[in-house]
Amino acid sequence: MAIDPGLRRLALRTLLAAFPGASAPGWALDLLADGLAGHTLFGTNVEDPAQLARLTAKLRSARPDALIAIDEEGGDVTRLGHRTGSPYPGNSALGAVDDPDLTRQVYTAMGHDLAAAGINLDLAPTVDVNTAAENPIIGTRSFGADPALVARHTGAAIEGLQSAGVAACAKHFPGHGATVTDSHLELPTVDAPVEVLRSRDLPPFAAAVAAGAKAVMSAHIRVPELTGDGPATFSRAALEGLLRAEYGFTGVIVTDALEMRGAAGAAGGIPQAAVLALAAGADLLCIGAIVDRDLVLAIADEIAAAVHDGRLAATRLEQAATRNAELASWAALTRITAPANGAVASGELGIHAARRALLVEGDPAAVAGPLVVQLSSGYSIAEGKVPWGLRPFLGGAEQIDVPAAETTADELIERAAGRPVVLVGRRVHQAAASRELAEKLAAAWPAAVVEMGWPSSWRPEGAQAFLVTHGASLASGRVAAEALGLVTERNAEA
Known part of the structure; x- marks a missing residue:
């Protein structure tokens, strides 16, 4: 036809x-x-x-x-x-x-x-x-x-x-x-x-x-x-x-x-x-x-x-x-x-909003100078593969990325070499492997959790601090690192 x-x-x-x-x-x-x-x-x-x-x-x-x-x-x-x-x-x-x-x-x-x-x-x-x-x-x-x-x-x-x-x-x-x-x-x-x-x-x-x-x-x-x-x-x-x-x-x-x-x-x-x-x-x-x-x-x-x-x-x-x-x-x-000047400065507003959204429980100072461990996670088709986490704002802190299902609390404690551990994840509570890892680590070692996904009422017993960002934006990563004392004047502009 x-x-x-x-x-x-x-x-x-x-x-x-x-x-x-x-x-x-x-x-x-x-x-x-x-x-x-x-x-x-x-x-x-x-x-x-x-x-x-x-x-x-x-x-x-x-x-x-x-x-x-x-x-x-x-x-x-x-x-x-x-x-x-x-x-x-x-x-x-x-x-x-x-x-x-x-x-x-x-x-x-x-x-x-x-x-x-x-x-x-x-x-x-x-x-x-x-x-x-x-x-x-x-x-x-x-x-x-x-x-x-x-x-x-x-x-x-x-x-x-x-x-x-x-x-x-x-x-x-x-x-x-x-x-x-x-x-x-x-x-x-x-x-x-x-x-x-x-x-x-x-x-x-x-x-x-x-x-x-x-x-x-x-x-x-x-x-x-x-x-x-x-x-x-x-x-x-x-x-x-x-x-x-x-x-x-x-x-x-x-x-x-x-x-x-x-x-x-x-x-x-x-x-x-x-x-x-x-x-x-x-x-x-x-x-x-x-x-x-x-x-x-x-x-x-x-x-x-x-x-x-x-x-x-x-x-x-x-x-x-x-x-x-x-x-x-x-x-x-x-x-x-529309106004010809177009874009407005986004950084200050975004950080201000992210700070207001950040929930901090416990004492982040108790995990000063930590090893930062980001738990690997997938991404939805809607999101695509976008960088997330604290890495841009760590200053001199070390970060490693691990899959929860292939990692034990003892391995992280050994890698920390005396340092506290900060676990960073998205929906840490949802997967059995990440939940169990966080619980075992917090029970045995000075540790904190940064939850950057949809929050829940779950908290690992013994955690020194628990931070909820309500999302994994760049601004959210910045304010979480800031609350943990990781942001310095040098890396604050990242």
Whole structure:
């Protein structure tokens, strides 16, 4: 079947593509000129602020109102800081402080950083209520486990970002916080009545709508009572019925990456997932990170074919393209009128916020001059491999990195050679190996623990000190090292 060029161009206006590397390939620019809504940038696209500004200017040269999106949440999910860690603590830290004015300031600063780099759509904030403590994908990306707390910080974050001329996108509707599986890898199920969602998961999205969020991202999660057998991204009841009709959202509905197993796996492929998402009410389709010209055109052609054979109403496609164009116009106008000085100094604000979030129990002075032991941990697909820990701020202290499952307390005591030991980890309590290692070490030797993941009530008996940073940002590592007396004037500027 021959594809109608007009329908293909209309379909392109609903797609956020991506490309590898620090410069834009010709096809990425050509597709923008042909009508592509925009591109999502990832850590692999970012080398430094000057390079990023050149890249976004090049993209805009193909079409001035292109949407240029990024996942910049601060904390553990950062693209601007993917080489060093974010200078801002993330949502868990801001929720622990529980000062919406501080949250607004941090997100305003992030917004100015993004605007200066040429980004006009931030796929943030994460507004999921992290009610499942073992949640593998949300955790410290959440403001907390209390719906009211998350709601008030949601509004502050959105106001901050958008005051800097960057569109905010609240995610992941209708709430990814109660899951114990990762939608990047499979289709999670939240088996709860809609009334539970209304009281537990949805208040932050109501706050996002009230704050004027320009976009909301759908989740690839299944809520049987609401979405049936498929994910919310494919559910008209969730997107049109709940988000638009009940909660009054009139902005752009963005999908989470369609390459994820929770979407592509449920639909039989990315092009098929795109059609189902549009039919359900989504407007802007985030394809994912691994994208090339052929994939973009295959998706656009599948959308055009779906209109031709009746799987997708032409009016629905036109509506989505129109909403995306309105968002692009807002972003272009706001960019023109935004202050020319762009970025603000982030270090001082980030450290101030991280200090307020830091919880210190016990006596850090009791572990002066320690051997620092960082427990190796994996990373989620959302986070990527971002540096974390205390290493940039150790001064003359020694650090070793070890897997907990291959290390004993006796080995660490021998390596310490009379020094106290500071264990640094993320969710130390969650894995049996790291928990047992910490408990045996603390019972036998002067030791402290620095928890940089989602916190818990667990404490190893005998520990001299226990520090909770509520996240693993660069700023959080700095203030933890500072509290342990490791930061000197020489390394304080790191």
